[in-house]
Amino acid sequence: MKIAFIGGGNMGEAILGALIQKNICPPKDITVSEIKAERRTFLENTYGIKTTPSNPEAIKNAEVVLLAIKPQNLAELSAGLKGKLAETQLVISIIAGATLSKLSGGLEHKAVVRVMPNTPAMIGMGMSVWTALPAVSPAQKEQAKSILSAMGKEIYTGKETMLDAATAISGSGPAYFFLFMESLEKAAQEMGFTPEEATVLVSQTAAGSAVYAEKSGLPLAQLRKNVTSPGGTTAEAIKVFEQAGLETTVIKAAKAAFDRSVELGKG
Numbered sequence: 001m002k003i004a005f006i007g008g009g010n011m012g013e014a015i016l017g018a019l020i021q022k023n024i025c026p027p028k029d030i031t032v033s034e035i036k037a038e039r040r041t042f043l044e045n046t047y048g049i050k051t052t053p054s055n056p057e058a059i060k061n062a063e064v065v066l067l068a069i070k071p072q073n074l075a076e077l078s079a080g081l082k083g084k085l086a087e088t089q090l091v092i093s094i095i096a097g098a099t100l101s102k103l104s105g106g107l108e109h110k111a112v113v114r115v116m117p118n119t120p121a122m123i124g125m126g127m128s129v130w131t132a133l134p135a136v137s138p139a140q141k142e143q144a145k146s147i148l149s150a151m152g153k154e155i156y157t158g159k160e161t162m163l164d165a166a167t168a169i170s171g172s173g174p175a176y177f178f179l180f181m182e183s184l185e186k187a188a189q190e191m192g193f194t195p196e197e198a199t200v201l202v203s204q205t206a207a208g209s210a211v212y213a214e215k216s217g218l219p220l221a222q223l224r225k226n227v228t229s230p231g232g233t234t235a236e237a238i239k240v241f242e243q244a245g246l247e248t249t250v251i252k253a254a255k256a257a258f259d260r261s262v263e264l265g266k267g
């Protein structure tokens with residue numbers, strides 16, 4: 001599969017890295033259009049792919065064109081590519097808040113897939129939620145699915161509003177977990193662990209908890225109860241989280257991300 005990336009930043013790199021690692025695409029079939037010269041050099045040297053500063057040049061001969069630029073650059077990108085895409089080319093956009101109608105209208109193109117991925121795609125542990133316009137053929141849907149599967153797990157939805165919800169949960173989600181981990185690292189250091197030890201303690205606890213939750217198949221509340229001995233240490237910590245309104249705060253934060261995704265879609 002020949003694929004062109006428009007934007008070779010964090011997510012562009014995460015996706016192309018997964019495609020190469022999982023043998024979905026050899027490096028010679030990947031072209032990245034990227035504005036920054038130093039990023040182009042880095043991507044060429046690290047992955048052996050082709051790069052160009054020109055979007056029209058990048059999309060030549062590509063079966064799939066993957067848009068991985070920031071939302072504020074979409075208007076300029078659409079103006080430059082408008083009418084230049086062949087009917088058979090599949091556009092896959094990961095741009096937060098960029099709706100199918102905005103993408104399709106701006107590019108004058110019908111075969112468009114919209115995805116919300118996340119950065120753990122970098123290590124094949126990503127979570128993507130995606131939807132497609134009716135013009136996307138079953139074969140193109142399979143192509144999209146194979147790209148997203150290389151990055152981790154994927155869920156297709158027929159309801160585009162679920163993309164805003166996915167943005168708030170799995171798209172932005174890694175940052176929520178990192179914030180919590182940063183706080184726990186600070187606590188570990190205050191208790192006397194070195195920064196290196198604090199990182200190991202927190203990372204291994206987070207990774208172990210996530211994998212254990214998935215593998216055990218037990219409800220999260222049950223797993224939490226198993227750690228929380230009556231009258232013990234965990235109960236004291238959880239009391240503090242509850243008094244501070246953790247659950248309400250998390251739901252409020254996710255809702256703020258959802259609202260911002262909707263707002264980006266209107267802009």
Ligand SMILES: NC(=O)C1=CN([C@@H]2O[C@H](COP(=O)(O)OP(=O)(O)OC[C@H]3O[C@@H](n4cnc5c(N)ncnc54)[C@H](OP(=O)(O)O)[C@@H]3O)[C@@H](O)[C@H]2O)C=CC1
Pocket residue numbers: 006007008009010011012033034035036039055068069070071073076077094095096097116117118119171172
């Ligand atoms: N980061 C994340 O966790 C997630 C991000 N997303 C979405 O992915 C998209 C990309 O995010 P991310 O990778 O973090 O962003 P980055 O800023 O890291 O990457 C975008 C890159 O594209 C370059 N660029 C800008 N305009 C153009 C253009 N017209 N042609 C070619 N290259 C261009 C940028 O250069 P310059 O910096 O100079 O503008 C930058 O290097 C965003 O739309 C975001 O909403 C989705 C899910 C998760």
Ligand SMILES: O=C(O)[C@@H]1CCC=N1
Pocket residue numbers: 096167171172
């Ligand atoms: O913060 C953002 O807008 C993007 C979308 C999801 C994660 N990062």
